[in-house]
Amino acid sequence: MTWSLPEPMLTVAVDSPALPAGWTAEPKWDGFRAQLAVHASGRVLLRSRQGTDMTGSFPEIREAALAQLPADTGLDGELVVWESGRLAFERLQQRLARRGTGAVEAARQWPAHYVVFDLVHAGGDVTGWPYQRRRAALEALFADHGLEAPLTLCPSTTDPATARGWLEWTAAGLEGLCFKRLDEPYRPTRSWRKYKVRVTTEAVIGAVTGSLTAPRTVLLGRYDIAGRLQYTGRSTTLSQHIGRALAAVLTPPMGGHPWQGWTFSSGWGTQRTLDVVLVEPKVVLEVAVDVARDSAGRWRHPVRPHRIRTDLDVAQVPLFGEDDTSI
Template sequence: MTWTLPEPMLSTPTPRPDLPPGMAGEPKWDGYRALLSVDEGKVELRSRRGTDLRAAFPEIVSGTAQLRDGTALDGELVVWEKGRLAFERLQHRLQRRGTTAEWAAGERSAHFVAFDLLRLNGNDITSWPYRRRRAALESVFSARRLTAPWTLCPSTTDQDVVNEWLTWGAVGMEGVVYKSLTEPYRPGARGWLKYKPRETTEAIVGAITGTLATPRTLLLARYDTGRRLQYVGRTTTLAAAASSSVAPLLTAATGEHPWMGWSFSAAWGSRATLDVTLVEPALVGEVGVDVARDSVGRWRHPVRWHRPRADLSAADVTLSTSPE
């Protein structure tokens, strides 16, 4: 009987960076969650939501020649570019098929960062505790002498190592995931913890969704070195109180606007565009952001609006503005 990949085990946010007792920490990669199985010569590679990824990542499929039959892994697909994780390059890879996927595999090769072993020599080992599965995963890498596209995710029970990982935001690491040493792999369950560092900084409001009377989200900007207003991200949906407090501070754009004629994607990888209203880029706000950025410095996840900053001029908010 052919073995079927289980649903991925999931995590819930934790506000504390401290390594909990009885747990191990792993870096949280800015990539694309994937599960992989090699069973009776058949390769299965799917996303967290079940999308078949084989056609988009032929180098991962061909790389399974290094694995023994009856192996299944959980991990993260990543693409490195210029010394950092490049999620936008990975996102572009998802759309490629056939010869263009083969070309992309050569130009922007993906790696599979393995952080869990679900099947070993044809045996389902999801009931094993994390500690035992981790030891088995390490033995697979050493015994098979795995090379690219396979990468072994680090794991530690040392708080000092965790603290070091939390300084890796500049290369695209999103934070840390904590896993109980004694817990089995529970498909679909939120049994892991994830910590993402957040920082406070400033941005300019350049457009909104919703209406001027009741803005729903804010499209944010910063000036580049050429004094061009660059889009850097969008807020989460504003709470009613925040929407009411921001509305009187907004002025509809008149005449030329730096974003005239621009379109904005509704989400990463989505072809849907937002219906936006351009506003005069004068309002500066304090926002809470995580460390995930694309290669040009845009925030990859929606940011949290904290408050207006009437004491700051929009001219002072640049792409090099440091968090406070």
């Protein structure tokens, strides 16, 4: 008999890290969401949230699944890669493009771990079980079969103090917390909650999308130790209030611009080039950022504009590459 993995259960963002009564908390990892199936036929499927087959890109996960998991097992979790004591999302992106011997070599260079946080199939469909029962069965699966790396059991707690303590892991790339109701079955809805750690920091506006009179988003930079303005990230869509305020202070470049001739992508997963307008890099913007970074230290997700810092000179902005996400 064959069976299929269910559609993944999804999250909705919340603004508070407080753990509600009747819920459990888990660390939110900076990786690839992935479901893993081991069929009785010996077929292994590692599937992304969008349904992409990633099995060939992560041979070490496939081998561990075949060697350690019982047949007819379905799991939900997160693929992560550690590098220099920090989660390295960009290595996952590089791994995803490799197949065959290239994937084997990449597995040696940047080995992945599969952090398991849910059980969806155990000899039969268990998605109708409440989370608490699925979690107990998942812990028993790890204990009874001696599962070990690269298969890893995600921590889970109903203790608010323990959950808050996990937020101190942001220096290692932990993004925040996930909250799951103890009595809820596994369903393809946005019923889980996620809290992402954000801090405010500053950057220099180097360009905008839209126009100088009606900017839509801003492209931000920071100076490196050699005095070069490096691109560090893009904002979310500006509010009308901030857009009007920026239109009053942004000016065209006076002479050459450090980003002259550069091109900017509209975001990860697309090759579309942004149409940008360069500005004189003299305006400092305070933004709210999360912990996700690429290998160069740029913000991987769009940042939220907070306010214009007319009281700050660009020389007072943190240098490119400095860590500003400690809490």
